[in-house]
Amino acid sequence: MRIQKRIFRATREGNFKQVKKLQKLLSGSREAILLSIRRVTQINRGRFTSGVDGKVYRTNEEREMLACEILNTKLKVYRCAPVRRVRIPKPGKMEKRPLGIPTIRDRVFQMIVKLALEPEWEAKFERNSYGFRPGRRCMDAVTQIRINIVDRKGYTSSSWILDADISKCFDSIDHEALLQKIPVFTSIIRQWLKAGVVEFGQYYMTKAGTPQGGIISPLLANIALDGMERLFGSIRSSGKYAVPSQRRGNDKGIGVIRYADDFVITAPTRERIVNYVIPKIRDFLGSVGLTLSGAKTRIVHRDEGLDFLGFTIREFVGKRVRACLVQPSKVRIAYHLNRVKSLLDENKQATQAEIIDMLNPILRGWASYYKYANSKKVFSYVDYRMWVMLWQWCRRRHEREGKGARWIVSKYFRRVRTRYWTFADAPEHALFYAGDMKLSMFRYVKVKGEASPFDPELNEYWFKRQKME
Structure with missing residues (x-):
């Protein structure tokens, strides 16, 4: 949003009176409210996860009703609901991490305030x-x-x-130490911090x-x-x-x-x-x-x-x-391989095409995260372990039929481009292999100093950086 760049510039210039004025203007604008609703209900990963009220907004009609409600609610009279606590397992660990899930309505208000606060703090961080x-x-x-x-x-x-x-x-x-750093939206942020949590129907206050x-x-x-x-x-x-x-x-x-x-x-x-x-x-x-x-x-x-x-x-x-x-790291390699193994164990009756469709997003995401590191040997090792797990999956599927190794090879593996023994049901529908990535092509260029996408003087820099990625 253009007004966010104005907030960033005013902060860098030390004009905090103008910053506060622009933040208030942004938080009440129709554009910011509609953008926040779109991000919360259509883009964010948790868009179908409800808070304590059990509400989600899937249709355009439901989103229009939410927009009307928020457009008619001033921040001064807004009151938030408690968050719903759920516990999710930490990657590679037995313990669980508590998550506090606000209602969709509260998330929209949080997004509005974030749109106003973020440019100011990006100029300070x-x-x-x-x-x-x-x-x-x-x-x-x-x-x-x-x-x-x-x-x-x-x-x-x-x-x-x-x-x-x-x-x-x-x-x-x-809470108080945090709020002392934030001169605007203090009352509404205090509400979110003090909202409390609901777990198994029981309400608990939040003091920190x-x-x-x-x-x-x-x-x-x-x-x-x-x-x-x-x-x-x-x-x-x-x-x-x-x-x-x-x-x-x-x-x-x-x-x-x-x-x-x-x-x-x-x-x-x-x-x-x-x-x-x-x-x-x-x-x-x-x-x-x-x-x-x-x-x-x-x-x-x-x-x-x-x-x-x-x-x-x-x-x-x-x-x-x-x-x-x-x-x-060895921990993340083991976690990745265990995740793949669990998926194969849970889908013994799935077709080969379904397994490929389930695995490829996981494999591509993992390889993409590590493509800028010294990963060549690790990628080769992971591909080998993948081959072993897939071979075992194939053998289990036809154990009772007594199918031999040659039959399994001819049914599940083929040559795709320069790689032999590719797990594929068709040349154009094959498993992704991290070892096929040409890592020499990827040289990471670190973000420049205090550069921010909100800086109006760096539009060309961020345009070039997006093209590189």
């Missing part, structure tokens, strides 16, 4: 914050860690890494945290955690950004990379992390009601590496080269 921000993705954070550990020339001042974990971040954020599942929750979490990088001298007295190697004193060589509530800090020595970094981080987190998890927070050397956002990142030192290897 630190450059090495990457999670849940427009135009930024996981690979940007991973690339920045790679730069901090080993730069292009093979030199670095950051040998040690604080692999940090915030204990129950979304459930523990202090932002409900995971709310549209505005990731933005609120980013606002609460904003300022972490500035603790270590990232902004000079002139207002310009200082890279870690240009900072002074104890701040020299310290880099902060954050993706939502996951963050790592690189530093020259272990002692600097223990005596300087961790105390400052604990004080900062304590100011917003958060704590570091003692069990999950650890200090590692770059040789040992760390797992971050599904990647294993570590230094590699050869005879003539020093580099940073970024590969899919």
